Amino acid sequence: MKPVVVRNIKRADPNAIGTLEAAGVSTAHEALGRSGLMKPYMRPIYSGAQIAGPAVTVLAQPGDNWMIHVAVEQCQKGDVLVVGCTADNGDGMFGELLATALKARGVKGLVIDAGCRDVKPLHEMSFPVWSRAISAKGTVKSTLGAVNVPVVCAGVNVEPGDVVVADDDGVVVIPRKLAVETAQKAQKRKDDEDGKRKQLESGVLSLDLYKMREGLQKAGLRYVDNPEDV
Numbered sequence: 204m205k206p207v208v209v210r211n212i213k214r215a216d217p218n219a220i221g222t223l224e225a226a227g228v229s230t231a232h233e234a235l236g237r238s239g240l241m242k243p244y245m246r247p248i249y250s251g252a253q254i255a256g257p258a259v260t261v262l263a264q265p266g267d268n269w270m271i272h273v274a275v276e277q278c279q280k281g282d283v284l285v286v287g288c289t290a291d292n293g294d295g296m297f298g299e300l301l302a303t304a305l306k307a308r309g310v311k312g313l314v315i316d317a318g319c320r321d322v323k324p325l326h327e328m329s330f331p332v333w334s335r336a337i338s339a340k341g342t343v344k345s346t347l348g349a350v351n352v353p354v355v356c357a358g359v360n361v362e363p364g365d366v367v368v369a370d371d372d373g374v375v376v377i378p379r380k381l382a383v384e385t386a387q388k389a390q391k392r393k394d395d396e397d398g399k400r401k402q403l404e405s406g407v408l409s410l411d412l413y414k415m416r417e418g419l420q421k422a423g424l425r426y427v428d429n430p431e432d433v
Contacts, residue, residue: 204262204289208273209351212363214257215379217281219386220366224255226389228372230396231255234389235381241357241374245314245333248322252331253370254311256283257379260356260363262349265292265317266340270348271301277350280309283367287316287354293336295320302330314367314374316356333369 223231232240259282261274274284284305286296297313298321305313312331318338319325325332335357351363359376361367366377366385377385402412410416427433 206347207349212351214364215366215382219382220255222386222390223368226393228368228370228375230389230392231368232375234385234392239376241359245357245374248332249326250371255368256281256311258285258361258365258367260354260361261286262354263288264346265290266294266342267346268296268342269344274350275304278308278310282310283312285314285356285361287356293318293338294340294342295338296342299324306330333374
């Protein structure tokens, strides 16, 4: 790994980002062909947040948050900071003060494959974080990493400028070059689901809506009227 900071990155189309943010993680994940989803241990520190934005990436050493401080300067309004580590780690590498600096630059939130602390003040200031763990354990500032290079975060390769979508369902990453196409598919899926929701609200059974009865019959499912008929 070269200790480097890349200053200029290409960010995904802003209209596509807006569409993906409104669609949410589950719909975006399906629209991408059920790929790009980070491991399920990545959880929000508080519920209710839903964001999307281009990734500014950090490759950090475990237990060392030096490069997160370096990355703040490279963030723009609307970005999502994504931190991967060179080895598994759950130390509290991020807290209230770093969040204050990021929020001042208009950053939407943080995704970190390590620990987070100061959960209460982060909730109060409405700065969402998706993390591997919550830990009060402090960190050092002693070893270089890199900013705006490809990183692996919770099992997913993240390139600078990719779209990061995060909500209560987890985190999904949409490659920058696929952002517009995936946003279009996500919007179509969302519109289809809105129509189905109205039918289900009217009392239509999902068995009929999805035309499942014939398949169930072919698979061998039988209906009987009494227990003794089984």
